[in-house]
Amino acid sequence: MSAFLRPADADEPPLTLPPDQSAYRPVSSHLAIAPPVSVVIPAMNEAENLPYVFKTLPDWIHEVVLVDGNSTDDTVxxxxxxxxxxxxxPQRGRGKGDALISGxxxxxxxxIVMVxxxxxxxxxxxxxxxxxxxxxADFAKGSRFANGGGTDDMTAVRKLGNRVLTAVxxxxxxARYTDLCYGYNAFWRHCLDEIALDCAGFEVETLMNIRVVKAGLRVQEIPSHEYNRIHGVSNLRAVRDGLRVLKVILRERGTRKNRPVRPAMITGEAR
Structure with missing residues (x-):
């Protein structure tokens, strides 16, 4: 498996890659990465927000895949x-899950990183x-409630709902999750064969989190800070979406036997 080249000491000269390692992409003067990283961004009428999104993306990313949900503005x-x-x-179906699967x-x-x-x-x-x-790790799961994470966007009702669903x-x-309904995640592409996504809606994130555990994949939570949406109005509805997530949980509980779970690697404790 490909991996990072470790950082050099501060007093050492900048990293120089030998000719046979030209596939490595520099992250900094002392750090490089070999595995190509794809970033998937599902978008529908997000032209005003994309400048902020793309501005924060590292330039060492291998590719950006934008799934356009039939936008009527200048998103593309x-x-x-x-x-x-x-x-x-171009997204042919509807829903965030459908967009992510296409991406x-x-x-x-x-x-693959979901943003x-x-x-x-x-x-x-x-x-x-x-x-x-x-x-x-096989699956790196963002968490707003692990130590070091946070959110500017969630209402008290959504926080309570997320906490209850996470506990369930x-x-x-x-599982040992501290955050269930968060869309900032990353994983090795081969994991898709293990979790076989078949969900078109917003609840796809919950489905992924459940199936990686059922497949016995190694999970590490990454503290992440969620900021407010910059422009536009969110399509999230706390009660409606909470019920859809609950249906996924109940459905998955009755299907497939859990494989032996590898030791989870959780960073920090719930806040």
């Missing part, structure tokens, strides 16, 4: 101006997700 044009090599995938299928990188298009995620955190993966998943599936 803006994306191409900001990242000339962006891969644009994952278009990725060519070994590592929302509303400006709430900081792309600079991607290096933490990738570090967890190349250090042995932990109890039913033997």
């Amino acid at each position: 044009r803006v994306a191409r101006e900001l990242w000339p090599g962006v891969t644009v995938v 994952f299928a278009a990725c060519t990188g070994e590592i 929302d298009a509303d400006g709430s995620a900081d792309g600079a955190e991607i290096v933490s997700y990738v570090s967890a993966l190349v250090s042995g 998943v932990n109890a039913k599936f033997g």
Whole structure:
């Protein structure tokens, strides 16, 4: 498995890659990465937010895959101006899950990172997700409630609902999550064969979190800070979406036997 080149001491000269390691992409003067990283961004009418999203993305990313949900604004044009090599995938179905599945299928990188298009995620955190993966995790799961994480966006009702649903998943599936309904995650592409996503809606994030545990994949939570949406109005509805998430939990509880779970690698404790 490919991995990071470790940072050199501060008093050492900048890292120089030998010719046979030209595939390594520099992260800094003392750090490089071999696995190509694909970032998937599902977007519908997010032209105003994309400049903020793309501004935070590291330049060492292998590719950006934007899944356009039939936008009526300049989402696609803006994306191409900001990242000339962006891969644009027209979404044929509806829903966030459908968009992500379409985006994952278009990725060519070994590592896939999920990033929302509303400006709430900081792309600079991607290096933490990738570090967890190349250090042995299969799935790096963002958490707003692990030590070091936070949120500016969640209402008290949504926090309570997330906490209850997280507790249910932990109890039913033997997980140790501190945050269930968060869309900033990263994983090795081969994990898709293990979790076989078949969910079109917002609840896809919960489905992924459940199935990685049921598949016995190694999970590491990454403290992440969620910012407010910059422009536009969120489509999230606490009660409606909470019920959809609960239905997924109940459905998954009755399907597939859990595989032996590998030791989870959780960073920090719940806040």
